[in-house]
Amino acid sequence: MDLGISGRSAILLASSRGLGRACAESLAREGVSLVINGRNAADVDRAAKELSDTHGVEVVGVVGDSTTVEVHEELLAACPTPDIVLLNGEGPSPALFDTITEEQWAETAQRTMISPILFVQRVVPGMCERNFGRIVAISSAMVKSPNAVMSLSHGPRLGLTGLLKGLSKDVVKHNVTVNQLLPERFDTGRQQQMAELAVAIKGITLDEARAEQVATIAAGRLGRPEEFGDAFAFLCSAQAGYISGQNLQLDGGSYEGVF
Secondary structure (H helix, E strand, C coil): CCCCCCEEEEECCCCHHHHHHHHHHHHHCCCCCCEEEEECCHHHHHHHHHHEEEEEEEEEECCCCCHHHHHHHHHHHHHCCCCCCCCCCCCCCCCHHHHCCCCHHHHHHHHHHHHHHHHHHHHHHHHHHHEEEEEEECCHHHHHCCCCCHHHHHHHHHHHHHHHHHHHCCCCHEEEEEEEEEEEEEHHHHHHHHHHHHHHCCCCCCCHHHHHHCCCCCCCCCHHHHHHHHHHHHHHHHHHHHCCCCCCECCHHHHHCCC
16 A cells, blocks of 8 residues: 655654664655664664665664753754654653652653653644644553553653643644554563563563563564554554544554453
């Protein structure tokens, strides 16, 4: 299917590795020019070159922490009028609820909720004026299935979910859509990190930790990053203008609820 976005431009936060990189790959394949971002210069340079060489699109890399105003300025200097924006960032580590400090709450709220919203405020007016915009946030399955040990993750993310939902109702008349993707157990470095944490805490082997991860997924496997990237690309497509304010689960059929 031709997604109708060839020639469009995108800013993708935290996209040099993992699910963000998969999203960049799927857009580049559709002919979208990209501004990608990551904290590690080598990762960003490598991803930019590979994406450009493979797909023949313009790719600019911006190195730095995408939760900071300084990096927001650099991203928008590289692409002042983005048609597509991916909101993404590193999730916090698990923590026992009663050990979380006020400072941790404040820092995580700033990074996970406030910073993305400030960036959205910068790009939405132009999208509305141009009558096209696609904003997609990578959130977490935890916003529908909270777990106290991941409170630092799903707490601020639920705040972001509410803010984006409210915004989606105001801007969709301008062909600007706002959606979230809720991943669970994709085969990326994040799951490797979580498996290594389980090894340290439980005293099990890495293979046993990975098997435990797979056992939580109804599909009996971890998700493939390219599956995630292609779901993202469809939400960015010309055909997806009637899909907005949604939280799409990508979890191998594991969510037990109806809504």
